[in-house]
Amino acid sequence: MPTIKYQGEVVECEAGANLRAALRDAGLSPHNGASSYLNCGGHATCGTCAVAVEGEVSDPTDAEQRRLSFPPHDPDAGLRLACQTTVEGDVTVRKGDGFWGQRQ
Template sequence: MPTVRFRGREIDCDEGAVLRNVLLDAGETPHNGTAAYLNCRGNAVCGTCAVELDGDVSEMRTIEKNRLSKPPHDLESVLRLACQTRVLGDVDVKKHDGFWGQKVD
C-alpha cells in the first residue's frame, strides 16, 4: 500500500488512486486559499491542484500536458496536476505558493 507524505502527514492509499482524491479524503487539499473552492473538481481545466512530486506516480497524459503548457504554468517546471496523477508507490508531495501553486523556488 503506497504512502503519500504531505504537510507532515503520512497517508496510506490504494495503488492507482488519484492523488487529488487521496488528499481530499484525508482532509487535506492540493489547493491554496480560495482555489479550494474555485477549482475544476478534477477535470484538468484550472490547474490549481499543481504540486511538486517525488516518488512513483503515473506518466503525464495529454490532458495534463495541455493544461500545464498554459500560463501561469510551464511544462518545463517540476509540477504535476494532483487531479491527473495516480499514486503507484510512495510519494512526497509539496504544494508551492501562489493561487495555482506555481511559485516554485
C-alpha cells in the same frame, strides 16, 4: 500500500489511487486558499492542484500536459496536476505558493 507525505502528514492509499482524491479523503487539500472552492473538480482545466511530486506516479496525461503548458504554469517546471496523477508507490508531495501553486 503506498504512502503520501504531504504538509507534515503521512497518508496511506491504495496503489492506483488518484492523488487529489486521496489527499481530499484524508482531509488535506492540493489547493491554496480560495482555489479550494474555485477549481474544476478534477477535470484538468484549471491547474489549481499543481504540485511537485517525487516518487512512483503515473505518466502525465495529455490533458495535464496541455494545462501545464500555458500560464501561469511553465511546462519545464516539473509540476503535476494532482487530479491527473495516479499514485503507484510511495510519494512526497509539495505545494508551491500562489493561487495555482506554481511558485516553487
